[in-house]
Amino acid sequence: xxxxxxxxxxxxxxxxxxxANTTAAGKTILARGAVVATDATSDQQRSLKRRDTVYGVDRxxxxxxxxxxxxxxxxxxxxxxENSVLNIANYDFDAVTQQGSASIELIKGGLRSISGVxxxxxxxxxxxxxxxxxxxxxxxxxxQLVDGDMYVAVWDGAIDLTLEDNSILSLGSNEPFSFAQVTxxxxxxxxxxxxxxxxxxxxxxxxxxxxxxQQEQITENSVSENIAxxxxxxxxxxxTDIYAEQQFxxxxxxxxxxxxxxxxxxxNYQATSFDVSSSLGEVSDFSMSMAxxxxxGTVPDGEISFNDAGGNWYAAYSxxxxxxxxxLAVTFASHNNNKATGEIDAIFLNDINTITGDFxxxxxxxxxxxxxxxxxxxx
Numbered sequence: 001x002x003x004x005x006x007x008x009x010x011x012x013x014x015x016x017x018x019x020a021n022t023t024a025a026g027k028t029i030l031a032r033g034a035v036v037a038t039d040a041t042s043d044q045q046r047s048l049k050r051r052d053t054v055y056g057v058d059r060x061x062x063x064x065x066x067x068x069x070x071x072x073x074x075x076x077x078x079x080x081x082e083n084s085v086l087n088i089a090n091y092d093f094d095a096v097t098q099q100g101s102a103s104i105e106l107i108k109g110g111l112r113s114i115s116g117v118x119x120x121x122x123x124x125x126x127x128x129x130x131x132x133x134x135x136x137x138x139x140x141x142x143x144q145l146v147d148g149d150m151y152v153a154v155w156d157g158a159i160d161l162t163l164e165d166n167s168i169l170s171l172g173s174n175e176p177f178s179f180a181q182v183t184x185x186x187x188x189x190x191x192x193x194x195x196x197x198x199x200x201x202x203x204x205x206x207x208x209x210x211x212x213x214q215q216e217q218i219t220e221n222s223v224s225e226n227i228a229x230x231x232x233x234x235x236x237x238x239x240t241d242i243y244a245e246q247q248f249x250x251x252x253x254x255x256x257x258x259x260x261x262x263x264x265x266x267x268n269y270q271a272t273s274f275d276v277s278s279s280l281g282e283v284s285d286f287s288m289s290m291a292x293x294x295x296x297g298t299v300p301d302g303e304i305s306f307n308d309a310g311g312n313w314y315a316a317y318s319x320x321x322x323x324x325x326x327x328l329a330v331t332f333a334s335h336n337n338n339k340a341t342g343e344i345d346a347i348f349l350n351d352i353n354t355i356t357g358d359f360x361x362x363x364x365x366x367x368x369x370x371x372x373x374x375x376x377x378x379x
Contacts, residue, residue: 025091025102026072028052029261030297030321033066033082040087050297051261056091060084062109069323071257074100076116079323081144084109089128093118103128110144115157131182132163139172144197148184151195163188256324259352263294269355269377276373278308288375290346290355297321299328304344304359311336313371315361317344324348326355335371338363346377353378 028035028048035048037058046052054060054070060080062068068080074093080086085107093100093116100118105128119125119136127134129143131150139157143150152161158172161182169188172178177190271288283306290302297320304315313335319328326346333340341364346357355377362370 023056023092024053024073025056025058025088026054026070026076026078027261028054028068029071029257029323030067030069032068032297032320034061034063035066035068035080036061036063050295054088056088058088059107060086060088071261072102072116074102074116074118076102076118077112077114077257077323078104079112081110081112084111086111099123101125105129106143106145108145110142112140112142114140129161131184131186132161132169135160135162137172141172142198144195146197150182151197152180152182153194153198154178256348256351260294260321260324260348263352265295266291266293266300267379268292269379271375272378273376274373275375276306276371278310278313278371279369280309283308283313283371288377290377292321292326292355294321299326302328308371310369313340313361315340315342315344315359326357328357330359330361333361335361335363335369338365338369340364349376 028050031048031050031052036045037048037052037054037060038045039055040057040059048054048060048068060068062080062082062084064083066082070078070080072078072091072093073095078086086109087105087107089105090101090103092102098117098121101124102118103124103126107130113127115125115136119139125136127136127143129150130145130148134141137158137160139159140155141157141159142153142155145151152159152171154172155178156173158170158175161169161171163169163182164186169180169182169190171180171190177192179191179194181189181191181195183189269290269292271286274286274288276283276286286306288302288304291300292298293300299317299319299321302317304313304317306313313333315330315333317328317330319326321327324347326348328344328346330342330344333342340361342359342361344357344359346355348354349356356375358372358374360370360372362368
């Protein structure tokens with residue numbers, strides 16, 4: 001028995017040490033592709049999926065054509081891009097006192113972040129990067145590492161980046177610039193427009209009969225394609241507005257994100273209201289459906305159908321859940337016997353029982369024949 005006491009003591013100490021160093025930092029709300037967490041204290045790896053906990057000792061890695069999004073313990077949000085490595089060095093938050101501190105390190109790739117209660121209540125929130133350390137002043141920002149250079153975008157609030165030579169680069173609200181590139185040599189290039197790298201970081205699904213692996217393609221933001229022929233200055237401003245507002249504004253609703261993360265199963269949504277117009281006049285017999293698979297974070301299928309004077313409009317679409325946004329792609333469309341193309345956008349509105357959005361379709365051979373509309377879907 002006397003030999004068991006030291007053994008039990010050792011086991012208890014190990015157990016206490018493990019618990020002390022595995023404080024829950026947040027939970028996974030989206031994991032697509034290869035998303036792996038490595039425990040820094042044991043080097044043990046685990047694949048992450050929706051609802052999995054991430055800890056204050058985790059190093060998170062995303063692979064090719066992969067992405068991850070996390071709701072942190074203080075209500076903050078972190079979205080990790082493909083081919084990225086993020087080290088959660090520390091993320092301590094006391095839900096009772098509403099106080100805490102956080103330190104994360106971007107080693108490779110890119111991330112988006114919205115700070116939570118820790119920073120709101122004056123706590124220390126630090127982001128380390130290969131080119132310097134970022135102090136947060138209550139903000140919504142994005143980073144991307146490319147060949148040793150770091151690109152920075154501040155969409156809301158402000159940051160102070162302390163560079164390796166101890167100089168400070170301030171970006172965001174009340175600063176002359178909100179965007180910058182810091183080269184591997186330490187040179188700083190400030191801009192008033194978003195660097196082009198941030199116009200290509202939105203994942204979408206391109207489905208035309210390919211395999212599942214082929215479907216998971218990272219494509220350029222359709223917005224950049226639509227305005228490619230516009231004046232470059234106007235295009236940059238438009239990209240900034242769209243990227244900052246449409247892609248990021250909704251993600252700050254932590255309560256809604258929690259609802260999405262907790263719901264399980266497949267739910268079928270139907271149109272309860274709509275407003276549709278056609279270049280050929282009045283429309284009739286409108287119907288729209290959408291299946292949402294909350295377990296896998298996908299929209300496996302959806303359909304739109306209605307008639308105008310030229311015949312029946314039909315569109316099939318699919319996609320996946322991206323925080324509170326539904327990242328959708330039209331996979332097939334037609335008008336009567338003519339092939340068509342188009343786009344569809346949708347978000348969860350206030351709660352998971354309401355989806356709103358809009359769409360536009362046009363005949364490929366004759367684009368002047370087109371239709372567009374808005375919709376509201378409910379289970």
